[in-house]
Amino acid sequence: MHDELREAYLSEARTALLNLLRESLLTEVQAALEGLPHVDRVCFRVKSLPSFLEKATDPTTRPPYSDPLVEIEDQVAGRVLVFFLSDVDFVEKCLLRTFTAVERTHKRPAKDEEFGYESRHLICNIPPPLKPPDWDGRRDLPPTFELQIRTLFMHAYAEPQHDLAYKGPRELPPGIRRELAWIAASSWGADQAYARVCDWTRGVRVGSPEE
Secondary structure (H helix, E strand, O other): OHHHHHHHHOOHHHHHHHHHHHHHHHHHHHHHOOOOOOEEEEEEEEOOHHHHHHHHOOOOOOOOOOOHHHHOOOOEEEEEEEOOHHHHHHHHHHHHOOOOEEEEEEEOOOOOOOOOOOEEEEEEEOOHHHOOOOOOOOOOOOOEEEEEEEEHHHHHHHHHHHHHHHOOOOOOOHHHHHHHHHHHHHHHHHHHHHHHHHHHHOOOOOOOOOO
């Protein structure tokens, strides 16, 4: 199965279409957010072959993918990084004026006492005007793409953690897990502190440790 998927995913024509879609989505998102304050950057990528194969053959996926070339939703994915927590909701509303979301998820730790990965995820239909020529003539392309919205502190934790923990050894010793938890908690705390500072600058009464 790996060999067949690898060959299909790396098809020259298919790869070219995914990259054309990436470019058109990047341009559309940048236009949708043009002039908004506190947007640090917008970027898009085409999913790498190793990441695609890992997801397509993950034994924990229920139900398993029957047609991963079509069903895997983040083969083209974008990310918007913003300064503050309040910007996440605002940017999401702006994007939803341009794109139709079929799934909206706020990924965060399940328990209040835990700290870890946080991000706003949108799975959106690909708008017909943005589809490259011949896209609809193929049956091995996804109908959706993914958008993530994060603060800079969410991103500063998520990307190194993904590289060190997710892609690294599956079993981390307790001391290393505590170090990652400390980093996650510090990133979360920094976002909360910035939110209080933003509220204060807008004249909203906020409490502080010194009051």
